[in-house]
């Protein structure tokens with residue numbers, strides 16, 4: 001897939017996008033923790049969380065590793081890191097630190113028991129090169145695990161055409177920005193090409209009713225991607241009508257009493273030989 005906007009974060013770096021990330025993180029909190037535990041995170045580990053955003057994955061990791069472990073979150077955006085630090089300060093955990101840095105030139109000395117990253121490989125121009133480099137920071141027997149979405153599987157059951165159309169807009173916008181909306185299903189392949197043997201995979205999917213955070217997530221993702229949609233001729237502000245999109249989706253879901261399945265969260269992981 002051609003990268004039409006190399007190196008940039010396709011969802012934008014606005015405070016609305018930071019709000020959306022926080023909302024998305026609460027929806028996936030328990031699923032993320034389950035997948036991190038399944039991948040082998042344990043009490044006492046020293047964990048690096050790459051592309052930590054507003055810090056929710058770091059908080060999940062801190063809950064798992066407990067007071068005898070430590071978590072370092074790294075992100076290149078100072079705005080999200082400020083929120084990450086506030087979130088950590090408001091939490092009961094004292095074993096989390098955050099640093100600003102780009103994963104392309106991470107200068108992290110010392111070795112970690114685990115490297116984790118959620119919704120980061122989809123945004124990188126060279127995911128394989130990055131996983132290879134990050135693997136070098138993990139001790140033998142440690143864990144490398146990444147989580148990403150399969151966005152095209154987002155749906156309402158029974159079908160709600162407005163949900164289907166909104167998901168199609170989101171997927172098309174991500175492709176327009178050079179990103180794979182179904183990065184989740186490529187994770188194991190990426191780990192294998194990065195030199196990791198026998199990667200394993202698990203999937204977790206939050207759901208919600210007609211008036212739930214699941215509906216909000218779809219509407220707010222469309223909002224963050226509107227500039228890309230307009231640039232790529234995918235839809236217009238008039239057609240998407242973002243100020244009413246959530247309410248219209250919610251009404252349509254209520255009419256058929258739909259359950260909304262948000263993007264599948266896929267985890268792939270491997271232990272270092």
Ligand SMILES: C[S@@+](CC[C@H](N)C(=O)[O-])C[C@H]1O[C@@H](n2cnc3c(N)ncnc32)[C@H](O)[C@@H]1O
Nearest residue numbers: 025051052053075076077101102103118119123
């Ligand atoms: C979709 S957010 C995910 C945040 C967090 N991992 C989560 O799941 O809530 C992606 C994050 O990766 C960061 N990011 C993207 N490319 C990066 C890079 N090359 N180096 C460091 N951070 C990067 C962005 O700033 C953003 O905060």
